[in-house]
Amino acid sequence: MERGLGSKDSFVVRKDGGLFVDDIPWRFQSFNAPELLDGDECGSFEIKDTMQTLALGFGRPVTRTYTLRIKSGRIGRGHINGWNNEWKDWVWDGPRLKEFDEVLDEAYKAGVRLIIPIINQDYGGEDTNWVGNTTDLIRMRKGLSREDAKKVDWWTDHEMIESFKLIIDKLVNRVNSINGRKYGEDPTILAWETGNEMNRNGYGAAPAEWTLKIAKHLKSRARQLVMDGSFARTDNRESCFPKAVLESPDVDIISYHYGGGDIGRLAGDCQVAAKYGKVFVAGEHGMNARADEYQTFVDTLDKAGGGGSLCWSLRPHSSKGGFKTHGEGNGHWSVHVPGWAEPLHGEFDHREASIVSTIRLASYKINHESVPPLPIPSPPSKIWFMSPTTLCWTGSPWASSYMIIVKNQSTGEERSQESVGKECTEWLGPAGYSFAQVSPPNEHISGDAWYTDYQPVSHIITSKRGNRTQFEDMVSKCREAGVGIIADAVLNLASGSGGVGVAGSKWSNESFPAVPFAASDFHAFCTDQTTEDDIWTCQLDSLPDLRTETETVRTLRMQLERTTGYLNYNSSNNAYTLSNVFLLAQPYGTPTILSGFNFSASDTGQGAPTGNTTCYYYGWSNIICGQQRKQLIHLDKLFGSIFDVSRGPPSGNVTLY
Secondary structure (H helix, E strand, O other), X not given: OOOOOOOOOOOOEEEOOEEEEOOEEOOEEEEEOOOOOOOOOOOHHHHHHHHHHHHHHOOOOEEEOOOOOEOOOOOOOOOEEEEEXXXXXXXXXXXXXXXHHHHHHHHHHHOOEEEEEOOEOOOOOHHHOOOOOHHHXXXXXXXXXXHHHOOOOOOOOHHHHHHHHHHHHHHHHOEOOOOOOEHHHOOOEEEEEOOEOEEEOOOEEOOHHHHHHXXXXXXXXXXXXXXXXXXXXXXXXXXXXXXXXXXXXXXXXXXXXXXXXXXHHHHHHHXXXXXXXXXXXXXXXXXXXXXXXXXXXXXXXXXXXXXXXXXOOEOOEOOOOOEOOOEEEOOEEOEOOOOOXXXXXXXXXXXXXXXXXXXXXXXXXXXXXOOOOOOOOOOOOOXXXXXXXXXXXXXXXXXXXXXXXXXXXXXXXXXXXXXHHHHHHHHHHHHOOOEEEEOOOOXXXXXXXXXXXXXXXXXXXXXXXXXXXXXXXXXXXXXXXXOEEEEEEOOOEOOOOOEEOOOOOEEEOOEEOOOOEOHHHEOOEOXXXXXXXXXXXXEEOOEOEEOOOOHHHHHHHHHHHOOOOOEEEOOOOOHHHHHHHHXXXXXXXXXXXXXXXOOOOOOOOOOOOOOOOOOEEOOEEOHHHOHHHHHHHHHHHHHOOOOOXXXXXXXXXXXXX
């Protein structure tokens, strides 16, 4: 079955214990993205990268953010920075809310749905107070020390319950400054979660009375689903899922968080939700000892009818190059897409390739949809030199490796064959180059312009770059240096008019006795050159076009093809069409670095100064001799094929020594 997402302007709804968009099942297997609301760590680039990663590669693009950030020991600026007694309201940070706006807007544009937990539980001490929590709200609201704030019962204190409702009101009534959507009416939000891991003394869920008050308040003000954020660390399901919450029409989703070793309870948790017509979502799972446990988890949830799961956790590319990383301890690290079997850095999880693949495949399987090919990455959005010797770039979603192309204004490689042989020995081979590309080695018309090399007269191996002996010597020297030779060859046309070639061969229009080609070997001239057939089977302009479909022409062409093992087919007039056909037909490519003579006039064809191979000499730009280019070639060798999805750098910084 093909992927069906429904309209991104339609809300995710609960129906018969399942999630749907426009009557399309919306079960999901995806990742948590806990840095999305952290404006200090996650800027515009990281937000877009996260959304594109999810949208391009997963069956139902869903993620769960972390909670609001509250000013506290670790948080200098939060979404909430205090309480104003005069206003009787929280002090909100305007720029932080605009960051929130951007998260919602980018998610909407990408078609990603969000689960947003509102506040974090107090885990006991400042060492675990990651983003500010319920105790910080009590401290601000009542003007207490942290120690005294802990003595206030968050769950039953009327003032705190009403003050928490003010936070909800602020969120659901906020109008997005980018797209004008009211948060409470934005279908991008799949569900509001009452909090993150809300529990009473660790072993009991958030009291049912508190959860029901908050859920009812959300339902009365927002159109999205409500998810109970309780998390009781116990195997007693009655303590985890209070019956009053299961029976409430205001709670749509119940959830649980699973660390390594909790998989055994998953199917039973899904069954509890189904019994009461609720949707079950594994809000967090992961940090398993073995990679295959992730497969067991997603398979179990699918079979048990769960609504979705969110693996912990995903980190995006960084705007500074490379990826963001995060450690959870005990050798567990955040994962990166598309994942690498061999960690590229000490802060990469060695299981991530398997984890990403498992979650991606499961995201389609859970809705009985076929798995599409891996997404095709776009080019990096930014490339820069951090220093004269350090090249940086921003990564692209789903890119596993990158091709680096160094270009300059030049006519291409027009060196004498003798100088190319010398360069293979002294520079190209030691620098790690695999091939050197040279102009056509066969006889052509006389002249200094660049195009004279590409108007052949015969198949005699003599050009203005050298004769047969010099060509063979060049090939031999380069081969010994580990460098192959790619020789340009024009095999579909010949020179027009008439004259004497650089090797002394005479020719006239459509008569090339040195080959030999006769008039019968060429297409007729067409006056109407507007159709595809005209372009392929007619003479264009003044250059005779060979009838390459005939056996005679093909046989004569083979004389040149035997000269060297590699040919690059060119045509002065048909090059654009031929190159496009080739690129469309072949799923590979090779990074190429060109050296040549800088020019301002289109016909300039002056080559490298005789006997001089310096990098820059009177307009000659021999960029292959630069030390930085040598390091780039080393980079390409190090990371292998640019189209090999199992290898290569994720993105980031490369130092060129």
